[in-house]
Amino acid sequence: MHTITRCASLAGVAIFAVLAGCQSKPATPPATNRAALPTMERVALAANACWFKSGDPAFSAYRLAPELNSFSGRPRILAVPKGSPESRPLLVVQAEGNPARIDAFGPMMDGAAGNRIRQDVIRFANGDKRC
Template sequence: NRAALPTMERVALAANSCWFKSGDAVFKPYRLAPELNSFSGRPRILAVPRNSPESRPMLVVQAEGNPARLDAFGPMINGPDGERIKRDVLRWAGGATGC
């Protein structure tokens, strides 16, 4: 399914496994905050500071529509790992599951 919600569910599962649970140094200071049940029609995942989850997200990945249109923004996208993050998200959104 290429709609926003199933796309973001795939991205969330892979991001959790590959970025947060794997011990990836880039994501070690953060934790995953999924917001998949969005009333705005834009399911999303956030990378928030591990010890301050109420703080401003450092990364937002969201989708809307069918087929899903992805958007990623925040300080991490503009940083040195932004291109890798974009590649990972696009790969997972397309159905890949590996890290």
């Protein structure tokens, strides 16, 4: 009897070891592409959702004008007046290089929303889509 119990116990350990070895490893999240274009794509999507489409009062008078296909190597997004998109932008957020160096400038950066814009852009660039 003792031999059967011991063999059953060893078989149980062996099966557990085999099953444990078959389980998949936790997936590591893919590395975020830090080049200028993918960074600005993340910023544009999150900014559009959080600033413009959400009805945020700080951005209600503006619309997003993305210029991601830039031949200058500096993809960017603009905030322009809703009624005249051809007007001078009031906010420019652009990136350059790999890893991307992000710059935000324009009259909106000097106003009450400037600090918030800066913090949002950093979060968005890092892949955080929360508003």
